[in-house]
Amino acid sequence: MARLKTTHDVFSAIGEPKRRILIEQLVLKEMSVNELVDIVQWPQPVVSKHLGVLRKVRIVSERRQGRHRLYRVQPDEFRPIQEWMHQFEKYWGSSLDQLDSYLTEIQARGKNEPD
Amino acid sequence: MARLKTTHDVFSAIGEPKRRILIEQLVLKEMSVNELVDIVQWPQPVVSKHLGVLRKVRIVSERRQGRHRLYRVQPDEFRPIQEWMHQFEKYWGSSLDQLDSYLTEIQARGKNEPD
DNA sequence: CAAACATATTCCGATATAGGAATATGTTTG
DNA sequence: CAAACATATTCCTATATCGGAATATGTTTG
Numbered sequence: 072m073a074r075l076k077t078t079h080d081v082f083s084a085i086g087e088p089k090r091r092i093l094i095e096q097l098v099l100k101e102m103s104v105n106e107l108v109d110i111v112q113w114p115q116p117v118v119s120k121h122l123g124v125l126r127k128v129r130i131v132s133e134r135r136q137g138r139h140r141l142y143r144v145q146p147d148e149f150r151p152i153q154e155w156m157h158q159f160e161k162y163w164g165s166s167l168d169q170l171d172s173y174l175t176e177i178q179a180r181g182k183n184e185p186d
Numbered sequence: 187m188a189r190l191k192t193t194h195d196v197f198s199a200i201g202e203p204k205r206r207i208l209i210e211q212l213v214l215k216e217m218s219v220n221e222l223v224d225i226v227q228w229p230q231p232v233v234s235k236h237l238g239v240l241r242k243v244r245i246v247s248e249r250r251q252g253r254h255r256l257y258r259v260q261p262d263e264f265r266p267i268q269e270w271m272h273q274f275e276k277y278w279g280s281s282l283d284q285l286d287s288y289l290t291e292i293q294a295r296g297k298n299e300p301d
Numbered sequence: 302c303a304a305a306c307a308t309a310t311t312c313c314g315a316t317a318t319a320g321g322a323a324t325a326t327g328t329t330t331g
Numbered sequence: 332c333a334a335a336c337a338t339a340t341t342c343c344t345a346t347a348t349c350g351g352a353a354t355a356t357g358t359t360t361g
Contacts, residue, residue, distance in 0.1 A: 086201030087319085091270070098273050104338055117320060119339055138328040138337045146277035153271050153278070155206070158213050162261035163268070202349090219308055232350060234309055253307045253358040 081151055084128045089113070090121050094144060097131060101143040196266055199243045204228070205236050209259060212246060216258040 085091055089111075096102060096110055104122065108115050122142055125131040129148045134141045200206055204226075211217060211225055219237065223230050237257055240246040244263045249256045 080203075082203075082206065083201035086198035088195075088197075089319090091197065095273070105336095114321075115338070116322085116340080120319080123339080135328095140338065144274075146274040149271060149274045150278070152267070153274070156264060156268055156271060158210070159259075159261040159264045159268070163265070204349090220306095229351075230308070231310080231352085235349080238309080250358095255308065 079128065081128050081130060081148060082155075084124055084130060085152070087121070087124075089117070090125055093118070093121055093125065094130065097142055097144045098146075101134075101141045103139040103141055105139075107142070194243070196243050196245060196263060197270075199239055199245060200267070202236070202239075204232070205240055208233070208236055208240065209245065212257055212259045213261075216249075216256045218254040218256055220254075222257070 085094070092111060093107060096107060104115065104118055107122075108118050111118065122131060122133075126133055126142075129145055131142050132145050134143070200209070207226060208222060211222060219230065219233055222237075223233050226233065237246065237248075241248055241257075244260055246257050247260050249258070
């Protein structure tokens with residue numbers, strides 16, 4: 072046997088630092104490939120390939136608009152990670168307070184935003 | 187250039203499924219290598235090697251007791267992941283409620299547990 | 302100390318990438 | 332339709348693992 076694919080689930084997909092950087096941008100707003108290239112300053116094929124991986128594991132979705140392709144993050148797909156991380160939360164006493172106030176704030180605003 | 191090490195930070199370390207399985211066991215209780223081997227049924231060197239990676243990125247710590255080595259999870263080391271995941275939490279309207287009640291429950295009990 | 306035990310390490314081979322370079326595909330516009 | 336534009340894909344190479352097998356290291360016990 073040998074290595075396993077780092078491209079087949081959400082956990083391994085975010086193991087790659089460049090992919091995390093792309094996600095960090097896309098979570099801010101939907102963006103075209105060239106917009107991303109302008110920001111991160113990597114060769115376009117590099118960006119496209121990483122987007123391909125993210126797309127394969129459904130972390131991002133793509134929408135065509137003319138000759139552009141607009142990418143956006145699909146936050147729901149991160150839930151497996153969040154759920155897996157949940158097993159450690161009980162050890163984070165101090166951060167719970169922050170999170171709690173954050174939640175209160177969000178919920179005061181009206182729970183969820185439109186799609 | 188080529189692949190980058192999947193063994194140098196927390197994100198890539200948990201990208202490997204077997205390592206997640208080990209973590210899931212160790213979070214339950216401190217355990218020796220052979221205890222883990224008994225549970226997961228992989229060859230001992232495989233277990234040891236994955237533990238080595240987890241140890242290198244500080245996700246687990248090791249403590250010697252006689253000829254045994256007892257491993258345990260270091261939950262604090264997962265905080266970078268949790269913090270990174272935080273950027274998506276606002277999209278999880280429905281799960282916020284669960285989490286909120288979870289927090290309320292925890293806090294009612296007395297906020298933090300001893301180390 | 303020798304044997305048994307617990308675990309780590311080394312050496313090995315197979316393979317899945319990551320990135321570079323070049324090119325292909327698809328779209329708009331003149 | 333040709334040229335320009337936007338993006339994906341293919342081909343290539345180097346390399347970092349993953350797991351297997353064998354062995355080394357360290358500890359306890361008789």
